Amino acid sequence: MRMDTHVDQLIRLELPAARAGDRDAYGRIVVACQNTITAIALAIVRDVPSSEDIAQDAFLNAWQHLRRLQNADSFLPWLRQITRNLARDHLRAKVRGPYPVDDMEAAIAAAADPAPSPPEALIDEERTRAAGELISALPEESRETLLLFYREGQSSQQVARLLGISDAAVRKRLSRARQMVRADLLARFGEFAQGSAPAASFAAVVTSALVVASPPAAAAGLLGAGAGAVGAKTLLQIVLGAAASIGIALVIVFASIGFDLRRQLRKAIDAEERQALTRSAVINAGASVGFMIGILFIAHSTTGWILPVLATLVFMGTVFWQSAVVQPRAMARRHALEAAQDPVAAARARRRERWKCRIGLAFGALGGFGGLIAGLVMSGRLTF
Known part of the structure; x- marks a missing residue:
């Protein structure tokens, strides 16, 4: 026995x-x-x-x-x-x-x-x-x-x-x-x-x-800590490993935002449009940094699924609002000029932009909330 x-x-x-x-x-x-x-x-x-x-x-x-x-x-x-x-x-x-x-x-x-x-x-x-x-x-x-x-x-x-x-x-x-x-x-x-x-x-x-x-x-998808090359790991090593992972994620986010902003600024008709587009990009970048810092704080200080979900909703809502509402408004005068010059080509361009925006938002929502749910389930914060 x-x-x-x-x-x-x-x-x-x-x-x-x-x-x-x-x-x-x-x-x-x-x-x-x-x-x-x-x-x-x-x-x-x-x-x-x-x-x-x-x-x-x-x-x-x-x-x-x-x-x-x-x-x-x-x-x-x-x-x-x-x-x-x-x-x-x-x-x-x-x-x-x-x-x-x-x-x-x-x-x-x-x-x-x-x-x-x-x-x-x-x-x-x-x-x-x-x-x-x-x-x-x-x-x-x-x-x-x-x-x-x-x-x-x-x-x-x-x-x-x-x-x-x-x-x-x-x-x-x-x-x-x-x-x-x-x-x-x-x-x-x-x-x-x-x-x-x-x-x-x-x-x-x-x-x-x-x-x-x-x-x-959701922070489970953002952070990782690898084995130290020499000796037993210290907490500082692990935190540095997490910081490195967050840094890589931020570089990717900033590169994507910067590339999209540069493309939009090339077509801007005046300083007012460029200023509005730049402000929107800065808000998206700030929301990304705030989300990553916030989700790390939530992971360390709380339990349960409500706060991670709220943080993700705020972050994604901010990005979606900037992409689907604020940026089109900033470009409205340019779009009107393009429509006056060539209505058919302008209408085709606007349809293409709307579809790209919808597809991007759909993939962003699926990826973001899919990763959130997976992280909540794997961490034990959410059970079915």
């Missing part, structure tokens, strides 16, 4: 709230599972900072897709597999070579974590090398088991439940490791396993990152 651990019970208790978007509930799950997940990653990559990066990514990945999980008992096996996949991806990336100089994540990591001094770098390098040698000296199948064994108070039953294997399998792996590895090396490994366990700040960083890595509502 299967005996539940404290971790099993906590996951069953907290997972429903976490699936509904409760970051604090998910944070308590992170605290309960962080030893297991970092140990799994460390057994594969054999590097403590990288293992914590990978574990953080695994927790964030699980948070993003938590609504897909129906059975609380499947959470830990699912999280373990996510971690193993990410760790193997990390090793494959290292084999392919270093990141390019212009890699965005490398730039974020460099900005958030300045390079250590030469003595600190030598110490870190020596520790990393020693840790790698210790782990590499163990049988591959025993690494996860031994790391957790020493981190979990040397309880084989606890390790068995956390890794989803039998107590007999744990004891067999421990016995094999003791036969193959010198006693003094095993003792050193035990000290290393306990000393390399994640600190309390690990869970705090992950919980803080939930806001920007997979924030509720």
Whole structure:
């Protein structure tokens, strides 16, 4: 008969709230599972900072897709597999070579974590090398088991439940490791396993990152946080990653608004029309910036679907009003002159413009509200 651990019970208790978007509930799950997940990653990559990066990514990945999980008992096996996949991806990336100089994540990591001094770098390098040698000296199948064994108070039953294997399998792996590895090396490994366990700040960083890595509502489509190139990620790295994503979105928005304004200004008949068109473009750009900042604030400070929907309605209503009402009014005198000169060509041009406007508005509405609904559903703010 299967005996539940404290971790099993906590996951069953907290997972429903976490699936509904409760970051604090998910944070308590992170605290309960962080030893297991970092140990799994460390057994594969054999590097403590990288293992914590990978574990953080695994927790964030699980948070993003938590609504897909129906059975609380499947959470830990699912999280373990996510971690193993990410760790193997990390090793494959290292084999392919270093990141390019212009890699965005490398730039974020460099900005958030300045390079250590030469003595600190030598110490870190020596520790990393020693840790790698210790782990590499163990049988591959025993690494996860031994790391957790020493981190979990040397309880084989606890390790068995956390890794989803039998107590007999744990004891067999421990016995094999003791036969193959010198006693003094095993003792050193035990000290290393306990000393390399994640600190309390690990869970705090992950919980803080939930806001920007997979924030509720529509902001989920705007923000992302990638793995740091070196060392465990800090909250500053994650925020910088979100800022980079928002910056890219703003560049695209401004480029689109600027291109359309430039096209309209070429045909303007006087300074009054140019001023009106420029003012409309500035309003659209300001609405875009305000929407992105507002949706990030809403994601961080509120729950529920009403405020994200209202923010989206205000933003899209502003853009639609400028495009369908204000800009045609600004161009009305030019259109009248064109109609007086060539009524047939002017009427054809106005029909074409109206159809383009309608199609643009339709696609904008479908894309905007489709993304909003998807974000609300995935974040747990909206259920059916």
